[in-house]
Amino acid sequence: MDGAGAGLSKRIIKETQRLLQEPVVGIDAIPDEHNARYFHVAVAGPEGSPFEGGVFKLELFLPEEYPMSAPKVRFMTKIYHPNIDRLGRICLDILKDKWSPALQIRTVLLSIQALLSAPNPDDPLDNQVAEQWKVNEALAVSTAREWTKQYAKQ
Amino acid sequence: MENNRTEDDFYGQLIVLGYNGSETVPYQQNGQGGGPSSASSSQMISTRHTLRRKASPNGVIPSTKHYVVADPASSASMRDRRHFVSFVKSRTETLIQEYQADNFTDMFQIGRSTDKPIDVTVKDTRCTDADGEEMPADHRNVPGSKNCGGETSLIPPHRDSTISRFACRVLVNRTSYPVPRVFAAGFDNHRNICLGEKAPKWLTESGMDGLTTNGVLLWHPPSWGRLVHGSEAQNSTWCQWLEVSVRGAILTLRSSRSAKTRGHLLASECNVVRDGSLIDLCGVTLLFRTKEGLDNSPTTKELDERLASMNADRPQCPVGMNTLVIPRQRNAVAVKSATDQPYIYMTCGHVQGRHGWGEQPNKLKKCPICFKDGSIVRMCMGMEPAFYVGKDVTPTHAFNPCGHIANFETLDYWSKIPFPHEASAFKPVGAACPFCITLLDAKSPIVRIIFP
Numbered sequence: 123m124d125g126a127g128a129g130l131s132k133r134i135i136k137e138t139q140r141l142l143q144e145p146v147v148g149i150d151a152i153p154d155e156h157n158a159r160y161f162h163v164a165v166a167g168p169e170g171s172p173f174e175g176g177v178f179k180l181e182l183f184l185p186e187e188y189p190m191s192a193p194k195v196r197f198m199t200k201i202y203h204p205n206i207d208r209l210g211r212i213c214l215d216i217l218k219d220k221w222s223p224a225l226q227i228r229t230v231l232l233s234i235q236a237l238l239s240a241p242n243p244d245d246p247l248d249n250q251v252a253e254q255w256k257v258n259e260a261l262a263v264s265t266a267r268e269w270t271k272q273y274a275k276q
Numbered sequence: 277m278e279n280n281r282t283e284d285d286f287y288g289q290l291i292v293l294g295y296n297g298s299e300t301v302p303y304q305q306n307g308q309g310g311g312p313s314s315a316s317s318s319q320m321i322s323t324r325h326t327l328r329r330k331a332s333p334n335g336v337i338p339s340t341k342h343y344v345v346a347d348p349a350s351s352a353s354m355r356d357r358r359h360f361v362s363f364v365k366s367r368t369e370t371l372i373q374e375y376q377a378d379n380f381t382d383m384f385q386i387g388r389s390t391d392k393p394i395d396v397t398v399k400d401t402r403c404t405d406a407d408g409e410e411m412p413a414d415h416r417n418v419p420g421s422k423n424c425g426g427e428t429s430l431i432p433p434h435r436d437s438t439i440s441r442f443a444c445r446v447l448v449n450r451t452s453y454p455v456p457r458v459f460a461a462g463f464d465n466h467r468n469i470c471l472g473e474k475a476p477k478w479l480t481e482s483g484m485d486g487l488t489t490n491g492v493l494l495w496h497p498p499s500w501g502r503l504v505h506g507s508e509a510q511n512s513t514w515c516q517w518l519e520v521s522v523r524g525a526i527l528t529l530r531s532s533r534s535a536k537t538r539g540h541l542l543a544s545e546c547n548v549v550r551d552g553s554l555i556d557l558c559g560v561t562l563l564f565r566t567k568e569g570l571d572n573s574p575t576t577k578e579l580d581e582r583l584a585s586m587n588a589d590r591p592q593c594p595v596g597m598n599t600l601v602i603p604r605q606r607n608a609v610a611v612k613s614a615t616d617q618p619y620i621y622m623t624c625g626h627v628q629g630r631h632g633w634g635e636q637p638n639k640l641k642k643c644p645i646c647f648k649d650g651s652i653v654r655m656c657m658g659m660e661p662a663f664y665v666g667k668d669v670t671p672t673h674a675f676n677p678c679g680h681i682a683n684f685e686t687l688d689y690w691s692k693i694p695f696p697h698e699a700s701a702f703k704p705v706g707a708a709c710p711f712c713i714t715l716l717d718a719k720s721p722i723v724r725i726i727f728p
Binding site: 132133136137189190222223224 | 594595596597598631632633644645647728
């Protein structure tokens with residue numbers, strides 16, 4: 123109803139300004155020059171995780187209905203993670219049924235960063251990786267570390 | 277007004293419940309007895325009435341003179357324009373009780389009439405239990421219903437009033453310690469009070485007494501902002517609605533508001549009103565505050581400053597990310613800039629702007645912060661200082677379901693006072709918001725508000 127048009131694109135402007143002015147540590151989100159709804163994102167692998175030392179590129183797109191529906195986020199960098207598949211798609215509840223317009227780009231990216239720290243093989247997107255994580259976690263972690271070195275160099 | 281409270285002639289103030297600090301409201305009086313063609317006049321009436329010592333005493337008290345006549349219109353009292361009460365016993369028998377001037381009291385009359393004998397004109401302020409915006413569209417923006425801030429102007433206009441044109445009178449002794457007393461019924465243009473054949477009447481040691489059709493009810497707290505509990509409640513009549521008679525006797529309530537049998541006389545009770553007393557005239561309720569009570573209340577300026585400082589914090593809608601502005605009155609601002617209007621999710625108390633997310637089939641909305649379903653209501657500052665209880669008046673809670681905000685003590689107090697409402701359904705039905713006379717939700721009358 124009211125506030126659907128002008129108010130909410132105003133929201134995107136405000137979010138963008140804040141992301142640039144007060145960036146989150148370990149996260150870069152830069153809007154595309156040609157499309158204000160498309161963000162080039164880089165997330166640093168969290169300390170203590172197998173992804174430490176890597177920088178992971180993501181793309182984030184705000185659909186027409188944003189913030190009434192969730193942003194679309196995808197890993198561009200190859201990553202060995204039970205909740206992220208080969209195409210970079212992410213299994214994260216807030217990007218699906220747990221989305222709320224009270225969430226923001228910032229909170230979504232923080233949640234993704236947290237997902238890197240705490241892989242959840244019980245709710246997998248990539249079954250093979252998840253299986254490996256359950257059967258032999260040490261091996262999985264070392265694979266993840268390998269991939270990080272190989273694909274997520276700074 | 278509040279800046280003149282220091283004067284010695286200040287007896288107290290009567291504040292009409294339901295107008296949230298608006299000083300005047302439009303009043304349309306339908307032509308009386310002139311049929312549908314008679315023009316109705318419109319004027320502004322005040323919602324706060326200061327009772328002050330009059331230039332000369334005008335109180336009247338019963339004299340020893342009383343007699344029975346067949347036709348009161350032809351009685352000597354009528355001819356001489358003396359004050360009297362006529363108790364109609366039958367079509368051929370009416371008892372006239374004459375009243376005489378009392379040099380020690382001032383009299384203030386309250387009623388629906390705008391005629392000269394009435395000092396305080398009141399109109400129906402019935403409960404509206406719907407948020408204006410959630411009402412069907414055809415109820416909104418009624419042509420000609422320009423809103424001057426009166427919160428209750430959405431009431432359907434054509435409803436017979438249950439308030440008497442000459443409803444009650446307050447007598448105050450003209451000493452340095454004014455003691456206001458309330459009596460049922462006011463003297464009309466002919467200086468007459470007439471209790472019809474059907475009105476409850478009885479004989480006392482000092483003469484006839486009686487009740488008016490819809491009755492005048494009183495309610496007293498032990499002190500402002502305090503309620504009684506437990507054994508204290510059982511052994512006192514504090515915080516109980518009682519009825520007052522034409523002579524000022526106090527009775528328990530009738531079985532229904534206008535029942536023909538009176539309640540029990542309570543000999544130990546008197547009709548004095550104190551700080552915080554409520555006077556209910558069946559359709560409108562007034563609060564009495566003393567000078568001391570008002571001196572300890574916040575001022576309008578303080579409430580304005582409090583509101584300004586809350587708005588200066590620039591509360592933001594977590595969805596629209598736009599700044600919200602808490603209004604002083606419900607309708608005025610919401611119409612002008614609806615996107616600024618803060619809404620309260622009544623189940624969880626989260627404050628947000630209006631947005632389209634979370635619509636549920638049953639008119640409820642899911643809160644985007646906590647995912648609880650609930651109704652949403654426009655937030656509005658409680659602006660009437662005389663209704664406030666407690667020292668820190670920072671609003672922390674809202675009345676459910678109207679959305680008026682104030683400090684917890686104020687809301688807690690009012691949410692525990694049951695209101696007598698209609699003439700037909702008499703039993704005190706539940707508490708109401710004093711700022712707008714909306715009946716409160718029985719289960720959760722108040723909600724803690726949470727700013728994003």
